[in-house]
Amino acid sequence: xxxxxxxxxxxxxxxxxxxxxxxxxxxxxxxxxxxxxxxxxxxxxxxxxxxxxxxxxxxxxxxxxxxxxxxxxxxxxxxxxxxxxxxxxxxxxxxxxxxxxxxxxxxxxxxxxx
Amino acid sequence: xxxxxxxxxxxxxxxxxxxxxxxxxxxxxxxxxxxxxxxxxxxxxxxxxxxxxxxxxxxxxxxxxxxxxxxxxxxxxxxxxxxxxxxxxxxxxxxxxxxxxxxxxxxxxxx
Numbered sequence: 377x378x379x380x381x382x383x384x385x386x387x388x389x390x391x392x393x394x395x396x397x398x399x400x401x402x403x404x405x406x407x408x409x410x411x412x413x414x415x416x417x418x419x420x421x422x423x424x425x426x427x428x429x430x431x432x433x434x435x436x437x438x439x440x441x442x443x444x445x446x447x448x449x450x451x452x453x454x455x456x457x458x459x460x461x462x463x464x465x466x467x468x469x470x471x472x473x474x475x476x477x478x479x480x481x482x483x484x485x486x487x488x489x490x
Numbered sequence: 491x492x493x494x495x496x497x498x499x500x501x502x503x504x505x506x507x508x509x510x511x512x513x514x515x516x517x518x519x520x521x522x523x524x525x526x527x528x529x530x531x532x533x534x535x536x537x538x539x540x541x542x543x544x545x546x547x548x549x550x551x552x553x554x555x556x557x558x559x560x561x562x563x564x565x566x567x568x569x570x571x572x573x574x575x576x577x578x579x580x581x582x583x584x585x586x587x588x589x590x591x592x593x594x595x596x597x598x599x600x601x
Contacts, residue, residue, distance in 0.1 A: 380533075407587055418494075418577065418593040419534070426586050434588070466533050470587040477522045477581040477589060481533030 379403055380482040382467050388488045395454040397485050399467030401447075407470040408450040409434075409479065410442065412463040419466065425450055426472075457489045492517045492582050494592035502598045506567050511576055511595045514560040519583030523561050525554050526577040528594070534577055568599045 379402030389395055399408065407426055411419040411434075421434030423442040431442050439461060441453045454461055464486050468479040497512045515523065522541050526534035538547040540556040547554045551572060553564040563576055575596045579589040 409588070411591075416593055419579075419589075419591040421588055421590075424586060424588060432586075468533075472587070477524055477579075477587045478536045478539060479534075479587065479589060480536070483533050484531070 380467060380469060380480060382465075382482040382485045384485060385483065386486045388490065389457055390490050391458055392456050395457050395487065395489075397452040397465055397467075397487070399450045399452070399482060401450075401467075401469050403469055403471070403480070404447060405469040405480075406447070406472045408444065409468040409470070410440075410450065410452045411466045411468060412436065413466060413484075414463050422452065422465075454487075457487075459489050461487065462489045463487060492580065492590050494578055494580055494590055496576075496578050496592035496595050498595060499593070500596040500598070502600065503565075503568055505569055505599055505601050508564070508566045508568070510565070511563040511578075511597070512560060513563070513578030513592055515578075515580050516559075517580045517582045517590070521581040521583060523556055524579045524581070524589060525552075525561070525563055526579065528575045528577055537576075565597070568597075570599050570601055573597055573599045 381400045383398045409424045410422040420436045425431045425444045443451045464484045467482040494515045525537040528534040538554040543558045575594045577594045579591040
């Protein structure tokens with residue numbers, strides 16, 4: 377199994393508070409992604425990274441920011457959480473040398489915003 | 491706009507009852523179509539990549555096929571352990587291996 381660890385796995389927070397989710401990989405893959413998964417919508421891309429300090433927006437990036445200061449870590453921050461950001465968040469990595477679009481996913485982080 | 495639609499949303503089968511899941515797509519410059527399996531409480535797990543119309547891939551009881559507008563995931567003589575959500579995704583010409591996912595089909599196989 378690909379070495380991807382997400383933390384925390386579960387979090388309950390209140391509206392307006394900041395939240396940071398962490399994704400850590402041990403595969404040294406260059407590409408990393410944050411997706412959210414909601415019933416009826418499938419997985420939607422929030423942000424992605426194609427190298428250290430190189431990030432870009434996905435289709436649902438409003439209200440989220442990311443940072444990647446090391447190859448192995450990709451952080452997702454909700455500056456001021458809202459109830460619409462209640463979701464399951466998945467981190468994924470991809471081996472750019474294969475260029476197949478095969479993503480390896482973490483176990484997910486379930487976030488509830490009250 | 492690139493889009494992936496999966497049908498049915500949910501499917502219930504008896505063990506041994508073969509069936510097919512559908513994934514229809516509209517995408518500018520298809521680079522690949524992907525099937526993933528997702529178990530409850532887990533992240534998606536890669537199954538297949540298809541690159542061009544007419545291509546087929548097989549793995550145990552699963553067979554994926556691709557046309558210019560849709561893909562099918564055929565499940566032959568399914569077993570209860572095949573129960574999962576099956577996700578279809580496409581990659582367009584935007585690069586960086588970014589995938590656009592469908593909402594998935596929840597498959598339940600009963601003994």
